[in-house]
Amino acid sequence: MYMEFSYLDFYSIISLIFFSTSFVKNFDQKKENIFFNDDYEHYPNTWDEMFKNDGKVRRSYKFLEKFLNNSSFDSIKEKQDFSDQFFMNQGITFTVYDNDQGVERIFPFDILPRIIRPNEWDTIEKGIVQRVKALNLFLKDIYNEQYILKDQIFPSRLLLTNPYFITQMKGLKTPLDVYTHVSGVDLIRNNDGKFYVLEDNLRTPSGVCYMLENREVSRKLFPSIFPKQNVSSVSSYPQVLYNQLSSLVNKTKPTIVLLTPGSFNSAYYEHTTLARLMGVELVEGKDLVVDDNFVFMKTATGLQKVDVIYKRIDDEFLDPLVFNDQSYLGIAGIMNVYRSGNVVLANAPGAGIADDKASYVYVPEMIKYYLNEKPILDNITTYQLGKPDELDYVLKNINKMVIKKTDGSGGYGMLMGGNSTDEEIDNYIKQIKKNPTNFIAQPTLNLSTTPCIIDETLSPRCVDLRPFAIFGGEGIKVCPGGLSRVALKKGSLVVNSSQGGGSKDTWVLEKNQNVK
């Protein structure tokens, strides 16, 4: 079951407090099972992934209940230690600097999986396919005929003020008309049990290696229960990505490379993993050179022509002759080669105009406009502060709002009205009033919670979901899984890895299966 999917940028949304991997350190030799005592503190007015409001366990989580009932603290601690060591040994780490001393830390992983039922996944998959299709058509349109502007569905002013709109892309036809080759759509489940789109990520979405490695470690942690649950496989993601990238050029064995900013990038492990699993070269800008309007990589035995570049660097750094002239990460002249059709770039430069927070508001209308369909996955109610009436409403209800910059990411530069001091709110309002169109606001959400093992017991923590989609010659393929990010601080809504979030493995159950 490989489906069309989309994926959210790893460094988006809400923030998180750094979670110490030693959270199980207090496990002792207690033998009684207290995982299922009455202390599971439901967040008010919130959907819990495992427990119903009456405290009963949802059917898809019964196996997990049984597992926990039969597990001692020691065995759980052993599994947690195993997973920590696994990530550390694999080098799936990031560096934290303290007094100029670099200390390597892992991205915290909670061993209990998050379960998605087949019918839920069906909706997610179809919704993401629909959304990515519409966003791709939007990009094709906005860089060519611009019908959506002429029909006044999408306001022209948003183009004029948007730094992600790249004029060098105007009039350019991309291979197979694909712009959004790899995408991530951040989803949250609200208290009505439905999934909503929180954000689209169409530039350099990351996090997919955590999806792959989380599964790898889950299979080792739960050898007796994993095979019985009929969990959809995510392992073919690299092959699907390779095939989709290959389909973009009319060549039997194209030379595909993955362009990384380098080993100091926080997603470098992901870059190396994907290159390794796809069997392609991992290149840095300095490994490539433009000659005679083609791109070549510098091999040990001479120059070799490159056909497709899966780029994991921001557009701004791609070509110092066109964008940031201080960039050492890119390749001088590559945009000319791209415009000549002599190399394929994935994702297409300029895709950011479609995943910008200001554009997000218009995605449901894009779906209607380009596909004549009703959105399968709804947006969160979003107010555009550039509109005076909406600004007025938001300011009056600021305690119930989350306000974000339209070009922000990683959970930075936003205001959570309910958790901010009067002074913080006043300062933020001053910023808004300088340029209201740069801000949007959304009602504070009740993200669903998922049980995590915290301090010797099960405790609910907020969670989101980032599935990944790949667009190419075989259409839009959504990987049946994704990255579930959890806010490990009690009560926090912030799940971003860049702000200390953790993750869980996401088990999408196959259809027509009997849960054992």
Next chain:
Amino acid sequence: MLSRVANNLFWMDRYMERSFGLLNLINTNYNSALETGDYSSWIHILNKYLNISKNFTTPDNYDDTISIIDYILFDDTNPNTLLNIISYSRENARNVQEHISRDIWLSTNKYYLYISKKANRSKFKKSNPIKFLDELKEFNLIYLSSAYVSQERGSAYCFMNLGKYLERTIFSIDILNFKILELSENNQSLVESLFLKNLIFLMGGYQLYVKTYKSIFNIENIIEMIIINEFFPRSVKYNLNRITQNIIELDQYNQIIGENELVYNAKKLQNTLTYTTINSIKEIGLNSFLFELKNDLNNLSQLINQRYFSQL
């Protein structure tokens, strides 16, 4: 394969081999100092291999020895300590993960995690140094065996081997130079036999030496074994044969036809060693012979650079 990748592979193995040599050096000198009671040899090691001549007063007791070993293993400011050498090797490995086997990456990463863990530095101070050094050496052996059994044969393996054998050759030449020099400064008659025995221990060739020379420890036999014994895996001749073989295989993997300057020079050097005997070395003089040999190796190293890494 990218030039940068080839260069990373080459240095990944060079650094790993260097760490192995350093561990052997510490181990042997520790034993040697215990037997003779002469701790001053540590100063030569600090000068030659750690490139420092200050800060350490002449060691004269066991505690000084432990402090010096602690420095050689764990100091993070000196680029030549084990900690830094392993971190360089690991950083090179990190950059070429798609070209090396998972086992190689895991063995390198685990080595780095072990040596960089602060608790293990404390452990060293509390434990028997030899036991601790043996634990570290096991990481090197796991790395070597992982590379041998799990790395695919091809250009990547050749670049790794070139790094490893070149470093090993240079180490053998340096250690011979260094130790013979050290010997000439001491009162030879008193400790010569013990000294030479330790030297051959350091090179890991004690067993072969005894089989070949029947426990007769003299300088000529040692030189012969380290330079021209073709069965001793740390001899100059053995390693030059491997270097030449890998240079030729690289051409084959990359379908490069015909002789070239690099192959020519490698074969020329190989032939020189083939027709070298202990008598011919004596005629030239050991110092001159080693000096010339090292020059030839540097030349070969430059040719490898020009041919494969010049696209950098």
